[in-house]
Amino acid sequence: MEHSSIKELETEKEILEAFSIIKQLRTHLNENTYLDLVTEAKEKDNYKLYALIDDNEIVALTGFKPMITLYYGRFVWVCDLVTDTRKRSKGYGEQLLAYVHKWAKEYNYESVALSSGIQRKDAHHFYEDKMNYQKVSYVFKKRLV
Template identity: 70%
Template sequence: MINELHTEDEIKTAYKVIKQLRSHLKEQEYLALVKEAQEKENYKMVALIVENEIIAVIGFQPMITLYYGKFIWVCDLVTDYNHRSLGYGKQLLSYLHQWAKDNDYESIALSSGLQREDAHRFYEEKMNYDKVSYVFKAPL
């Protein structure tokens, strides 16, 4: 089952999976960031649930830029360590592809850390994503 998470309690239940990707975030900081992103950036969080347990989570933002046009930015995508390579990430991205089509978005984009070679293979080989740019970041 795939459900969008809305309430603080629902979002809190996703923390045990999200922290596997965002290990630098403490739970209260995570909750505050999700709430602010939902309010200010239209951030959405969706969970794949198996036997009442969250197995995988995707967080995304519908956006519009001159470069991509109307698109979806994937902010977070993680499957629980104990359930990787079982197709759950593909299910969530496929769900997002359909959500994007249903809501008139043209494409989906994401960034992935340079060291995450397994994830890159997944995006390119399993999901047919193209590598189109580098992402640069500067601390302020």
């Protein structure tokens, strides 16, 4: 990790280079849908996509967006956080989430929030035990199509 850096992915080429990693988390996406959603989210929702690059290779990604709600106030919502399955347990997720915390503080956001699938027990331990997140709610979803 001595040669690692965190970089915002802004061009179509950069975004597409990250697809093989995001696909590990968002298995339902194909490359075209992924690109369309990231592009629209960046334009309409101020979505940010950052890569952790180690030895010139993307090893982890986070996607987040600043938001304001009556419940949370000014906060950053982490939409995506994934480390390449071949590179896990090396501190990459922690480094990216710490970067999101720093970004949020720099832009005067009060907190960082995220949701995690019920089945992702290892992720829950990471958020609660390693990153000191508190479980504050359940997230419910209803498909309309």
